[in-house]
Amino acid sequence: MSLFGALSTGVSGVIAQGSSLSTISNNISNLNTPGYKGSRTLFSHMVTGGGRPGTPVSGSVASLDQRDLTAQGAIINTSRPADLALVGKGFFVVTDSPFVGPETSYFYQRTSSFSENTQGYLVSSQGLHLQGWRTDASGEIINPASVESIELQSSRIEATATRELKMGINLTPVEGVYALETGSTLLSQLETIAGDLNTADYSVATSLFDAQGNRRDVDVFFMKAGANSWRWAMSTNGANIFGGSAGSPEIIGSGDLRFNDDGSLKSYTGSNLDIAWTGGVPVGDISVNFGSATGGADFDPASITGDLEFSDGIIDLTLNDRHSNAPAVLAGSYTVEAMGANVLQITEPDGSTFTATVPADAAIRQITFGNGVTMTLSPQWTYPAAGLLGTIDATVVEPSGNGSGADGIVQYASTYNTFNILQDGLAPGVLREFSIDEQGFVIGSYTNGGTRKLWKVAVAIFQDPNGLELVSGGLLREAEQSGRPFFREAGTSGTATIAPSSIEQSNVDIGTEFSNMIVSQRSYSASTKVITTVDQMLNELMNIR
Numbered sequence: 397m398s399l400f401g402a403l404s405t406g407v408s409g410v411i412a413q414g415s416s417l418s419t420i421s422n423n424i425s426n427l428n429t430p431g432y433k434g435s436r437t438l439f440s441h442m443v444t445g446g447g448r449p450g451t452p453v454s455g456s457v458a459s460l461d462q463r464d465l466t467a468q469g470a471i472i473n474t475s476r477p478a479d480l481a482l483v484g485k486g487f488f489v490v491t492d493s494p495f496v497g498p499e500t501s502y503f504y505q506r507t508s509s510f511s512e513n514t515q516g517y518l519v520s521s522q523g524l525h526l527q528g529w530r531t532d533a534s535g536e537i538i539n540p541a542s543v544e545s546i547e548l549q550s551s552r553i554e555a556t557a558t559r560e561l562k563m564g565i566n567l568t569p570v571e572g573v574y575a576l577e578t579g580s581t582l583l584s585q586l587e588t589i590a591g592d593l594n595t596a597d598y599s600v601a602t603s604l605f606d607a608q609g610n611r612r613d614v615d616v617f618f619m620k621a622g623a624n625s626w627r628w629a630m631s632t633n634g635a636n637i638f639g640g641s642a643g644s645p646e647i648i649g650s651g652d653l654r655f656n657d658d659g660s661l662k663s664y665t666g667s668n669l670d671i672a673w674t675g676g677v678p679v680g681d682i683s684v685n686f687g688s689a690t691g692g693a694d695f696d697p698a699s700i701t702g703d704l705e706f707s708d709g710i711i712d713l714t715l716n717d718r719h720s721n722a723p724a725v726l727a728g729s730y731t732v733e734a735m736g737a738n739v740l741q742i743t744e745p746d747g748s749t750f751t752a753t754v755p756a757d758a759a760i761r762q763i764t765f766g767n768g769v770t771m772t773l774s775p776q777w778t779y780p781a782a783g784l785l786g787t788i789d790a791t792v793v794e795p796s797g798n799g800s801g802a803d804g805i806v807q808y809a810s811t812y813n814t815f816n817i818l819q820d821g822l823a824p825g826v827l828r829e830f831s832i833d834e835q836g837f838v839i840g841s842y843t844n845g846g847t848r849k850l851w852k853v854a855v856a857i858f859q860d861p862n863g864l865e866l867v868s869g870g871l872l873r874e875a876e877q878s879g880r881p882f883f884r885e886a887g888t889s890g891t892a893t894i895a896p897s898s899i900e901q902s903n904v905d906i907g908t909e910f911s912n913m914i915v916s917q918r919s920y921s922a923s924t925k926v927i928t929t930v931d932q933m934l935n936e937l938m939n940i941r
Contacts, residue, residue: 687804
């Protein structure tokens with residue numbers, strides 16, 4: 397290597413270390429820049445000539461700045477719901493225009509403080525428009541083929557009529573039987589109770605909504621009709637009902653509730669209501685959901701013939717929902733006969749017979765036939781002469797819901813208690829605030845108390861993310877080396893999840909940068925020493941005479 401080659405090598409070293417120091421200073425200055433990815437300087441040996449092995453070769457050093465855009469920075473929490481960061485692989489998609497078209501410029505970034513601008517668009521701190529897909533209320537993307545600028549100002553909830561009223565209530569089993577008056581109709585007595593709800597065994601107040609979003613206040617009240625049996629009714633001010641009288645309660649629904657001995661709900665009636673609201677709104681078709689019911693067979697006391705009595709008299713009959721000789725309960729008339737020797741026989745509607753022996757001495761005597769019928773005898777009952785005792789009709793009630801009978805109205809050994817009253821109607825509402833979850837759903841909260849999924853934030857991934865072009869403001873742009881972007885949903889197929897109310901910090905480590913700075917400084921000094929040494933040697937050559 398000639399002296400001039402050595403001089404050139406020293407100069408290249410100075411240039412390379414200067415570039416390294418520039419990279420280090422850039423990293424340190426962006427230590428607190430959200431989403432900044434630190435760079436490092438790579439060095440490579442440059443050969444300017446060749447020769448035999450062992451022959452000195454003139455060369456130099458080249459430097460290259462390398463940045464790992466996939467390196468994860470620390471995530472810090474903030475108090476702003478629209479501060480967003482990514483945890484994992486991917487980039488947020490932003491555009492310089494709210495209207496996406498052929499001339500739209502797409503940019504990509506790892507984190508930003510987004511906010512709603514005056515036009516209702518969700519924009520970054522640089523004013524760029526966040527991209528995503530519009531969704532329906534259930535969160536399904538409407539048009540997955542293309543992204544749009546996320547816009548919130550036009551979002552509102554139209555009025556939704558109540559279609560279902562769910563009730564979770566405990567009715568105490570120790571309540572006495574409600575004494576209804578004789579000589580008047582059940583409807584008139586229910587209206588009287590509705591006028592003074594303190595006379596009901598239990599009542600709850602709630603609200604329904606008609607198709608125009610008008611709130612209609614209603615009361616649901618309960619009266620015990622017998623063992624494991626209740627009556628229920630729903631009333632409202634007559635001003636709410638077409639043809640009703642303002643100030644007078646109108647009964648808009650009623651029915652019966654039957655419970656099993658364990659307190660679970662067996663069956664209920666009257667749950668489908670057609671309510672003619674005032675104000676020209678359509679008839680409200682409402683389902684009252686008392687919860688799941690176990691189903692089974694209900695014996696009708698009105699169908700009793702002969703000497704059989706119900707509950708407070710001689711015989712109380714119950715029937716399970718499965719028995720030995722058929723796949724399900726049989727509806728129809730059941731006959732009970734005394735066969736002699738304390739044996740009773742029950743005949744099913746299909747002619748099948750089952751027998752059971754009556755226990756002679758017990759405070760409460762329960763006997764169970766082979767078909768699942770349980771007969772409870774009062775202590776005063778004595779075995780009659782052989783012959784027909786009577787008949788009673790059974791109606792089959794199919795299970796509903798999950799069949800547990802324990803997730804709605806129940807009759808447990810406790811005080812009256814309302815667990816929940818839920819209805820699915822809503823008044824009209826405008827957007828009050830929004831939030832973004834880890835899956836990227838933009839969720840709107842409205843003035844009527846409703847919430848709805850509106851958008852889903854898009855996440856872009858690239859074949860070579862380190863090939864993206866750097867742009868001022870912490871932005872990146874597609875380049876030939878990066879490849880085309882793929883827009884995906886957050887948290888799917890290895891794509892990053894979104895950290896709401898969070899910012900991604902710079903991944904620069906100041907300790908590492910100071911260490912690299914010392915190395916660069918020493919290398920720079922050594923390269924300058926080479927230059928001064930070559931200069932001295934050249935001066936000596938110039939002084940030869």
